[in-house]
Amino acid sequence: MSENGGRTPGADAQQPASGIRYVRATVEYDGTDYCGFQWQADQPTVQGELERALAKVTQEDIRITAAGRTDAGVHARGQVIAFHTGWRHPLSELERALNAVLAEDVVVWELQPAEEEFHPRFSARSREYRYTIFNQPRRSPLARRFAYHWPHALDVEAMRQAAHKLIGTHDFATFGQPPQGENTVRQVLRAEFTCEGPFIHFDIEANAFLQRMVRSIVGTLLQVGSGKLSSADFEEILRAADRSLAGPTAPPHGLCLMRVNYE
């Protein structure tokens, strides 16, 4: 599928012409009410909402590119986008105007000029995701949008040991499919658990991720935490590079794209 989901190319397909600026921005969103980041006809998407706001403010037909196409229900604290625009006023004014027009579950900030070589996805050196588990017998109305409720006891130390096996360059075919091409090798730089009261946070940073990779890893780590798999089993499953061996994919609402790192 093309970058624009089959639509006619917009501003981002053009070469920068006189008066056209290339802009990058950081985006935070509550993904609960969106069918994912990527534009879809007749579905609410974060990309659609951003492009609607850009059109309203600039009167231009603008297509954005993004660092990661988060799934339906996944949140972001630090998604990165880029777009071309003929906007002639300061970028601080564009930021203010966009945030006045955007739905309350999306906000842009850190608008800044970007180099023409910059691409939110291809220029990224690494991505950081956080998956949050609410580990208490009863569910929590206050935490329900951003944490996966796991009512049973978890051995976090066992999960931590298993997660440590992820670090380094491996074939992660067990945990996801590549968004394009066949390469399932990724480099995980960090994979750690921290506990905060009833919340268990899993923070993972990698050069790039396969589709559903974090949620598939978390679902399998939950089997380790539940005593169904040992840390050695987890390592074997990773090494097997076999998608059918992964545990159930954890639900999207516990996941948040925290940050995208560039050179």
Add this chain to the structure above:
Amino acid sequence: MSENGGRTPGADAQQPASGIRYVRATVEYDGTDYCGFQWQADQPTVQGELERALAKVTQEDIRITAAGRTDAGVHARGQVIAFHTGWRHPLSELERALNAVLAEDVVVWELQPAEEEFHPRFSARSREYRYTIFNQPRRSPLARRFAYHWPHALDVEAMRQAAHKLIGTHDFATFGQPPQGENTVRQVLRAEFTCEGPFIHFDIEANAFLQRMVRSIVGTLLQVGSGKLSSADFEEILRAADRSLAGPTAPPHGLCLMRVNYE
């Protein structure tokens, strides 16, 4: 207005008869989508949702009493309710059945038998509320349901000093109206600020609160934090016991009933 909002009295108006148990429970809710706690005809309320679930599970027409009638949009982590029921099975089963039937933004827990003298409101020794401010120039989609966005700089130390004046027994007529009667004297046991990244939490505990008291105090403290009032001005406004002197009432979504304490 009567306890039941004008409806015919239900189980809670009866004397305990053979087979009727008196039960208390703790309730957590996300108040965003409710027109407050107290039952209203044709409006979604937390009380209405709890009574709907109780009716569905027990097949009885049950009326609950609660520690505090939180306003529309206010949340609770530790609301306390009580009700009479002919339920014959263990209370753990009633808890499980209720939580399976309740909307996802309400949950009950800590169901336990209560003494007949117990009343969630009148037996309470003190209540604890937390008001959360998100203090950063940009708004936050992820924090928007539970924190009031204040984009301007705040002098938290000045707010802390002013809040200290609240402690003790005072006439709080400046900050609210009594739910019944004319007595506006309350005893504040604790009033403190803590900062957590961009979040500022205001925790206040009192024997009881006037209507809108916490939000009115917070709105006035924000004027102190903004340099519009000094800590001495704040004390004068408190001592004046004059409702017209309070700052604007802070919006409900930053407020949460954290806990109700009994002997």
